[in-house]
Amino acid sequence: MTIDFSLYLVTGRELLPPGKEYLESLEEALQGGVTVVQIREKKSDTLEFLEIARESKILCEKYKVPLIINDRIDIALAVQADGVHLGQTDMPVHIAKTLLPAGTVIGVSCNDPDHVKKAIEDEVDYIGIGAVWGTTTKKLTSPVIGVRGVGSLLQALDGTKIKAVAIGGINSTNVLRTLHGSVSTSGHRLDGIAVVSDIVASSAPRSAAKSLRYSLDAWVHHFNVQSRVPQIYDVETIKNGVVELMRVIRDKSPLIHQITNVVVTNQSANATLALGASPIMATAPEEMHDLSRIPGSLLINFGTITDKGSMILAGQYANEAQKPIVFDPVGVGATQFRKTTASELLNAWQASVIKGNAGEMASLANSNEVQAKGVDSVGPGFADSATFIREIAKKERCVAVMTGPTDWVSDGTIVVKLENGHKILGDITGSGCLVGTCVATFCAGASLLSAAPETSPGPELAKLVRGNMLMGAVGGVLALTVAAECAAERSDVHGSGTFLPALIDELYNLKPETLLSRAKVQVL
Numbered sequence: 437m438t439i440d441f442s443l444y445l446v447t448g449r450e451l452l453p454p455g456k457e458y459l460e461s462l463e464e465a466l467q468g469g470v471t472v473v474q475i476r477e478k479k480s481d482t483l484e485f486l487e488i489a490r491e492s493k494i495l496c497e498k499y500k501v502p503l504i505i506n507d508r509i510d511i512a513l514a515v516q517a518d519g520v521h522l523g524q525t526d527m528p529v530h531i532a533k534t535l536l537p538a539g540t541v542i543g544v545s546c547n548d549p550d551h552v553k554k555a556i557e558d559e560v561d562y563i564g565i566g567a568v569w570g571t572t573t574k575k576l577t578s579p580v581i582g583v584r585g586v587g588s589l590l591q592a593l594d595g596t597k598i599k600a601v602a603i604g605g606i607n608s609t610n611v612l613r614t615l616h617g618s619v620s621t622s623g624h625r626l627d628g629i630a631v632v633s634d635i636v637a638s639s640a641p642r643s644a645a646k647s648l649r650y651s652l653d654a655w656v657h658h659f660n661v662q663s664r665v666p667q668i669y670d671v672e673t674i675k676n677g678v679v680e681l682m683r684v685i686r687d688k689s690p691l692i693h694q695i696t697n698v699v700v701t702n703q704s705a706n707a708t709l710a711l712g713a714s715p716i717m718a719t720a721p722e723e724m725h726d727l728s729r730i731p732g733s734l735l736i737n738f739g740t741i742t743d744k745g746s747m748i749l750a751g752q753y754a755n756e757a758q759k760p761i762v763f764d765p766v767g768v769g770a771t772q773f774r775k776t777t778a779s780e781l782l783n784a785w786q787a788s789v790i791k792g793n794a795g796e797m798a799s800l801a802n803s804n805e806v807q808a809k810g811v812d813s814v815g816p817g818f819a820d821s822a823t824f825i826r827e828i829a830k831k832e833r834c835v836a837v838m839t840g841p842t843d844w845v846s847d848g849t850i851v852v853k854l855e856n857g858h859k860i861l862g863d864i865t866g867s868g869c870l871v872g873t874c875v876a877t878f879c880a881g882a883s884l885l886s887a888a889p890e891t892s893p894g895p896e897l898a899k900l901v902r903g904n905m906l907m908g909a910v911g912g913v914l915a916l917t918v919a920a921e922c923a924a925e926r927s928d929v930h931g932s933g934t935f936l937p938a939l940i941d942e943l944y945n946l947k948p949e950t951l952l953s954r955a956k957v958q959v960l
């Protein structure tokens with residue numbers, strides 16, 4: 437039996453709103469586009485469960501939707517259900533198979549790689565991966581795995597025909613994040629989402645189902661469209677693209693919303709102004725939505741994590757508004773709290789660019805090759821930085837920037853190696869944070885170029901740079917590091933105290949010809 441797992445309803449009579457009959461709600465959900473129904477009765481006696489299953493089967497047959505029974509093999513046999521769903525503490529699959537007719541669909545719950553490995557050995561038909569988000573519908577016995585955790589479990593299914601649905605706290609506000617964020621490095625995607633309360637607890641289950649259906653259909657289309665024509669990058673094109681971004685930034689002065697740390701707020705705002713953009717360092721949750729609707733970009737720098745709620749909100753609104761998000765997980769390797777917070781943020785929204793030093797990026801990738809000490813990276817760095825930066829970009833499904841004596845940028849396919857800068861950058865506080873600010877500014881330029889009139893020199897260049905976060909990241913790194921070289925060479929710079937104002941000056945006075953002549957760029 438070929439099943440469409442895309443919108444998998446799991447019932448829960450205890451959640452029905454007052455006055456909503458079970459069968460009425462189920463039929464509305466089926467009319468709204470539910471494609472699989474699982475009867476989950478955790479508190480019913482056998483006879484009641486049997487009656488519910490029988491009545492549900494009649495409805496599901498009317499809408500030609502398969503019926504799955506949760507936990508209970510006997511009930512499934514009694515109503516000739518299409519399948520059963522078994523958890524890690526339910527009847528083992530190999531025993532269930534001896535009791536069920538051949539061809540019965542069998543699904544199992546998975547929330548760690550060993551579960552998936554066993555499901556493959558047992559040759560199940562699908563797995564339910566959860567819980568992705570927090571939920572009160574079921575008492576969880578394992579930590580929430582988050583959307584990025586789903587992707588790593590999906591990867592284990594590569595090469596099998598086993599389908600996968602995500603479950604746990606999925607609703608219309610996070611369904612797109614769930615679908616987009618749950619893709620594995622290898623590109624393995626979910627086959628659907630399983631939902632209880634977003635539909636069952638609704639007084640309008642048909643529209644609740646339709647809303648989820650709409651997002652699912654939009655998502656499938658997104659994946660089915662012809663993937664972007666592979667970009668051809670050469671050094672001159674990259675440099676000219678960065679110059680084009682410098683023009684757009686000064687022309688459009690995008691709003692760069694920066695939730696950043698108290699140490700660098702002032703210098704980050706001044707660097708933004710120096711580039712020609714408009715900074716706002718707002719942190720109140722009440723203003724996150726309004727700010728997300730103003731063209732520009734968002735920088736989340738969690739050097740001092742005091743506004744986590746605003747960081748989550750701002751990122752979710754920026755995703756909705758399709759605005760670039762640059763994430764700077766400052767000192768992410770320093771404490772478990774920072775690692776957990778970074779994971780929470782990246783589960784909540786999709787970053788466009790993640791930027792960090794080698795120690796921070798190693799921590800995000802759970803690599804021990806490079807150690808972090810506080811906010812600094814210690815040791816010689818990665819033996820193969822190009823491969824590392826490409827892989828973390830693929831894993832996080834965004835552009836990755838790794839700063840250091842050499843700066844590395846990748847979109848998961850190409851790698852750009854940048855060798856500008858000056859060691860005095862290490863003598864001022866927040867030079868890495870300034871890179872994040874410049875990257876966010878150039879990413880805003882790239883996003884605005886898509887709205888800019890076709891005045892750009894060479895439509896081919898505009899087509900490459902338009903909405904291109906790799907170009908934004910390279911531009912931001914180059915602007916800061918080339919300006920740093922110019923500042924360090926000035927006769928009025930005698931140490932870190934005179935270097936910082938000179939750096940802002942050089943950003944302010946950065947000319948295309950300076951960047952074109954100085955930029956040391958390699959495309960790998």
Ligand SMILES: Cc1ncc(COP(=O)(O)OP(=O)(O)O)c(N)n1
Pocket residue numbers: 444446474476478506507521522523524526543544545563564565566574601603630
């Ligand atoms: C699609 C889907 N995924 C997971 C579950 C959870 O099943 P289980 O772990 O057996 O827990 P209970 O649902 O029995 O409480 C599911 N039911 N459906």
Ligand SMILES: Cc1nc(C(=O)O)sc1CCOP(=O)(O)O
Pocket residue numbers: 446545546564565566567568570571572573574603604605606630631632633634
């Ligand atoms: C039934 C179930 N199984 C889960 C798992 O993680 O295996 S979470 C869950 C409840 C999902 O309900 P809601 O959509 O209301 O959050």
Ligand SMILES: [Mg+2]
Pocket residue numbers: 506507521522523526
């Ligand atoms: Mg169970």
